[in-house]
Amino acid sequence: MNVRPYEYLVAIADRGSLSGAAQALGISQPTLSSFLAGTERQLGHTLFERSGKTMIPTEAGQIYLTACRGIISTKRQTYQAISSLNRQSRETFTVGVTAYRGIQVFSQIFSEFYQRYPDIQVLLQEGYMDTMREGVNNGSLTLALGTLPEEDMDLYKTSTQSRDNLLLVVPSYHPLAARGRDSGGVYPAIDIRLFADTPFVIWGNGTTNRILIDSMLQRIGFAPTVIYENNNALLIDSMLQKNVGVGFLPSSFCLPGQDRVYFSLNPPLRSITVVFCRKDLELTEAQRYFMYLIVRRQLISNALGATYYNDFSKELIREFEGE
Numbered sequence: 001m002n003v004r005p006y007e008y009l010v011a012i013a014d015r016g017s018l019s020g021a022a023q024a025l026g027i028s029q030p031t032l033s034s035f036l037a038g039t040e041r042q043l044g045h046t047l048f049e050r051s052g053k054t055m056i057p058t059e060a061g062q063i064y065l066t067a068c069r070g071i072i073s074t075k076r077q078t079y080q081a082i083s084s085l086n087r088q089s090r091e092t093f094t095v096g097v098t099a100y101r102g103i104q105v106f107s108q109i110f111s112e113f114y115q116r117y118p119d120i121q122v123l124l125q126e127g128y129m130d131t132m133r134e135g136v137n138n139g140s141l142t143l144a145l146g147t148l149p150e151e152d153m154d155l156y157k158t159s160t161q162s163r164d165n166l167l168l169v170v171p172s173y174h175p176l177a178a179r180g181r182d183s184g185g186v187y188p189a190i191d192i193r194l195f196a197d198t199p200f201v202i203w204g205n206g207t208t209n210r211i212l213i214d215s216m217l218q219r220i221g222f223a224p225t226v227i228y229e230n231n232n233a234l235l236i237d238s239m240l241q242k243n244v245g246v247g248f249l250p251s252s253f254c255l256p257g258q259d260r261v262y263f264s265l266n267p268p269l270r271s272i273t274v275v276f277c278r279k280d281l282e283l284t285e286a287q288r289y290f291m292y293l294i295v296r297r298q299l300i301s302n303a304l305g306a307t308y309y310n311d312f313s314k315e316l317i318r319e320f321e322g323e
Contacts (some may be wrong), residue, residue, distance in 0.1 A: 003075050006068035008035055009047065015066050016054045043235065044228050063234045074107040078124060085307040092121040093287055096132035096144035105145060109293040117286045128206030136278055142287060145294065147208040147271040156276040157283075159291045159313045166209060167262040168192060168267040171243040177272060180261030190263040193222045200224040201239045201247035204231035212269040213248055292316040 011021035018036070022029040040047055047061035057065055098102050108123060113122070129148075135141035136156065148156070150163070161198060167187060170177050176194060181187060202224070203210040217223065227245055230236055233253065240247050243259060250271070254262045275291045277283065283291075295313045309317070 002103045003072050005035070005039070008032060009039070009061075009065060010072065012036065012048060012055060013057055013061070016056075017152060018055065045235065045239075060238055063238055064232075067232070067234070070107065071103055074103050074110075074124070077107065078110065078122075090119055091117075091286060092123065093142035093284075093290075094123040094125055094128055094135075094140065094147070095290070096125050096135050096141040098126070098128065098132075098146050102126075102145045105258060105294060105297065109290070109297055113155065113286075113290055113293055116289060117262055120286045122290070128204075129211075130206040131313055136276065139278070142281070143275055143277050143290065145275050147273050148276065149208060149212055150270045150272055153272060153274070154272075157279050157281065157312065158272075158274040158276040158310065159295050163270060163272045164252055165250045165264065166271070167251050167254050168195075168246060169240045169245050169249050169254065169265060170195075170261050170263065172259050172261060173238075173243065174246070175196065177261045180263050187262045187264040187268040191219065192224075192265070195224070196222070198225070199227040199245035201228045201230075201236055201245050201266050203227050203236065203248065204229045207231050208271050209248065209269075211249075211258070212271060214245050216265065216269060256280060288316055289320060292320045 008021070008025065011025050011306070012018060015021040015024055018029050018032050022032045036047070045060040046058050047064060048055040049058055050056075077146070095106065097106050103124075103126070110122070125135070129146050132141060132144040132146055136144050147164075148158070151308070168190065170180055176190070179188060179190060202311065203213060228236075228239055230239075233250070236247060237249060237253050239245075240249065240260065243260075248269070251262075262320070275294050277287075295309060295316055
């Protein structure tokens with residue numbers, strides 16, 4: 001897992017300057033400055049601003065740095081656990097995760113998994129949903145943690161965590177905002193073609209949400225004006241909170257009191273957060289336990305949307321909670 005780019009950004013935040021960070025990292029200041037400019041250009045957002053001689057993270061920078069620190073911490077914990085093995089691993093399997101949510105979940109369950117199976121090596125591979133599905137299909141990934149469209153659930157063996165609808169997020173100043181509501185759980189539907197003159201913030205290619213959105217747009221023959229694309233839910237949420245346009249967010253992000261309103265889509269765009277693998281794969285006990293820990297975490301935290309679990313999830317719960 002290459003975390004060097006994340007370490008660059010954390011070093012800038014910790015040292016408060018490019019020169020101090022470059023010295024700590026053992027690279028030249030022009031190299032670090034070029035890296036920062038390229039990263040900000042790719043994200044479409046400034047990560048640091050100057051206050052005198054000190055570089056201070058912007059709001060977007062703080063969000064991104066939180067994710068960076070989590071990724072670095074996950075790598076450190078994982079490598080420490082693997083390096084502490086006193087005997088050769090009798091089993092190795094690879095888990096695909098998304099860069100933000102997937103890594104968070106992995107870091108929260110790995111310690112408990114390792115306590116039970118200290119001699120089993122779990123390899124982590126970051127990616128977006130299109131590459132993770134390809135990895136599961138060709139066998140390079142044993143398991144993957146992410147989201148699937150509801151209609152694709154039968155293609156895989158899955159342990160289900162939560163389901164979530166995409167909502168259209170509209171700033172309260174927009175002329176059509178009067179038709180929406182900012183809370184209540186049930187939101188009025190709207191034809192998004194009414195927003196033909198409004199800029200859109202949209203999910204990046206390779207994400208399940210983008211697949212769902214593109215399918216809808218193609219079906220209704222609408223091509224929105226896109227001003228910002230990103231695969232990070234927190235950055236999309238941050239951009240929409242700044243009222244730069246309208247866009248799509250999972251309902252779990254659509255909280256009241258944010259000076260914006262929400263609309264449902266008809267038919268709904270629904271994704272399901274799952275751990276999944278090939279249907280024909282016979283899972284080992286350790287792999288089933290790994291899936292069980294993620295199911296249990298969701299049932300406890302209820303953090304990613306409306307929780308429910310399918311028959312396979314129930315089997316995992318019976319197997320490991322009945323011990």
